[in-house]
Amino acid sequence: MLTFEEKVSIIEEFDELDKKEVSLGRLNFHFEESKYDKKIVVYRLHPNGNGFVYTGELEDYPTDQKGMTNIKDYEAEDLRAIIRQSIDSLAMTQAEKNPVMEEWLNQHDHALILMREDDGYNVYAEEQLEGTFNSYEEAVNFLEQEGFSRL
Structure with a gap:
């Protein structure tokens, strides 16, 4: 197990x-x-070596209800890896992490484009915004109700 000082030294590598x-x-x-x-990427790093790293946007780590992973028993390379992944997860929007851009057509060959932007989904007819939705499911429901199907 790394000491408090060793953990601080590793964390300070991240400018x-x-x-x-x-x-x-x-x-x-x-x-x-x-x-x-x-x-906050590293939370409450204690002189006894206990502390947490935010992994709420990551799937590979066990988290508490706040999205934190305990790093008390982490070795140097594992600590570097979890911190890098945490920073990277906070550096990109959901649209950047999981982009969506789909073309949908109706029976008259009119096309609409479904795109993920920021934290929502927008439907465009060429460059004109036709609708904004909070979830992918809401956008798909709208498109299907309007008679469009995905290519």
């Missing part, structure tokens, strides 16, 4: 993180360029 002192000698490391409200 995009800003160290913030919190109570009881603990440290947080913030990623100010986050595309989300979530900015």
Whole structure:
């Protein structure tokens, strides 16, 4: 298990993180360029070596209800990997992580384009916006009700 000082040294390798002192000698490391409200990558790193990394946008790590993964027993390379993945997950919007761009046609060969943009889905007829939806399912439902099918 890495010591507190070793963990701090590894975390400080990431120039995009800003160290913030919190109570009881603990440290947080913030990623100010986050595309989300979530900015803390390393949370409550304690002098006893316990601490957490935000992995709420990742699938490969066990998380608590706040999207945090405990890093108490992490080795150096594993710590570097989880921090890099956390930063990368906060550096891209959902549209960048999971892009959607689909063409839909109706029986008259009129085309609409379904695109994921920011945190929603937009339907376009050429460059004109036809609709904005909160989820992919809502957009698909609209297109199907209007008689369109995916190519």
